[in-house]
C-alpha cells in the first residue's frame with residue numbers, strides 16, 4: 001500500500017512540508033509507504049496544451065517530476081497534494097504541476113484511487129486554495145478523503161504549524177482515514193465499475209453546429 005505525497009511549496013522544509021510530514025508519519029504507522037516529492041522549489045512550467053501526452057501518455061516537458069510522479073502514482077493507492085496558500089490560491093508551481101499531471105494521465109490510472117489536498121497559510125485564503133486542489137480529484141473519479149476539519153494548517157514556520165494543535169490533529173485524522181479506506185478497498189478487492197460510452201459535447205447544440213457548417 002502506497003500514497004504519493006507532493007509538496008508544492010518553494011520551501012522544501014517549510015510549513016507545507018511539516019503538514020505532509022505529520023501525515024507521512026501517521027501513514028507509515030498504518031503500514032503505508034508515503035514518499036514525499038518536492039516539486040515547488042524550481043519553476044514548474046504550465047501545461048502548453050500541445051496534446052503530446054495524448055499520443056505518448058507522458059508530458060513532453062521533462063524538466064520536473066511530473067512524469068516520475070505519474071509513473072509512481074499508477075502503482076499507488078492515493079495522492080495527497082500539499083500547497084502553501086499564495087494569494088488565496090494554490091501556489092503557481094503546484095497548479096502547473098497538477099494541470100500537467102492530471103492532463104497527461106489516463107483516467108483509468110486515476111479511477112477510484114483516493115485523493116486529498118492540504119494547504120498551509122499564514123492567515124487567510126486556505127479554504128479557497130483547498131477547494132481549488134480538490135477539483136483535480138473530483139473530475140477524475142478519485143474519492144476525496146476528508147478529515148475532522150478542512151485540511152489546513154496555519155503558520156509561517158514549522159514551529160507555528162506544530163503549535164497549531166487543531167491543524168496537526170486534522171492532518172493525523174486525514175492520514176488515518178486515508179489508511180482506513182485504502183485497507184477497506186484492498187480487503188474488498190472488487191472489480192472497478194464499468195462506464196457508460198463516452199460523451200463529449202462541449203455544450204454545443206448539434207442543430208446549431210450543423211447550421212454554421
Ligand SMILES: Cc1cc2nc3c(=O)[nH]c(=O)nc-3n(C[C@H](O)[C@H](O)[C@H](O)COP(=O)(O)O)c2cc1C
Nearest residue numbers: 009014015016084085086087088120121122123124
Ligand atoms: C507569494 C506568496 C503569497 C502568499 N499569500 C498568502 C495568502 O494569500 N494568505 C496567507 O495566509 N498567507 C499567504 N502567504 C504565506 C504562506 O502561505 C504561509 O506562510 C505558508 O504557511 C507558507 O508555507 P511554506 O512554508 O510551505 O511555503 C503567501 C506567501 C507567499 C510567498
